[in-house]
Amino acid sequence: MEKYALASCCLCKLLLILTTQPLGDGSIHETYCRVCFREKNLEPCLTCRLAFHTDCLPTGWIRDADYHMFCSVCVRREWHISPPTLTPPASPRLTGVETSDAAPAASPAVHHNTLSSTSLHYTDLTQPKPLIISPLPEHSITLQPNPASDTTITSTHIPVTYPDPSPPPARRNRKSRYTNLPADVDASLNVLYRELESNASLRLENEELREENLRCQQIIQIRDLSLTALRRELEYRRSSEKEMETLRTTAAQLEGARKEVQELQARNEALEAELETSRQEAAEAREMVSDWKAKLSTLLGS
8 A cells, every 4th residue: 555655646746747847849858768768758857858757767866855856877976965055164253152043043044945945946947957066075165254244244144054065976087978878878888988998908918919929939930940050050060070980980991001002012022022033043043054064065075
């Protein structure tokens, strides 16, 4: 039953907002839903020109006490929070002011706030562009006390107590260009932006790594070629050393053969000399024999 009562109350509030919303030319809100792009039965945002169906509201929207709807974009920008009113600081010379005068003076301030809150929706619906109020920073505007106007301050100052504004959240580094899109679409676009940036950086790193890999491959090829040349030179040196050893062995053998030939030649010459001597001796012996034969024949013949 509570759900049905709440739904009926929501429908009544929606009908009240739709009846008070200006239509036709010069309307401050869009005439179609930003999710389904259909018209009719739209619920506008109080601080921007977007409008949605009740079933199409993206996640992150809220409602205030007056049943005014704030879309997720305005909630993320904190446009649903009323900024605190800037009031001059109390003068240090107002020490004699009684607290009984300040207590009844707080009621006009409350009445002023209620008037401003009730007239906010009317002014937002009648102006051509909504009044955008951004959250105030932490520092406040301080006014220097003027001694000449102390009496005026004591007579006209109405103390109003406001809670200290919470510090604004940290701003994002990238502000989306699609401020009219829902929160989930905006978050998806931010994720895509980050992925594209990371892809670009990864692509650059990949190109750098490829170039470095190519340089390393070229260096490795040069080293391989130098190693191959060194191996060939080493093999050539080894083969040349083997050839030198072979030549040295051959040279030693040739030297021994030459010595042998020289010895044989010397022996041959000696033998030839002996043969010549023996021939001369044999010729002399034959002559002697012939002489002895002649002498013997002469002796025998006589």
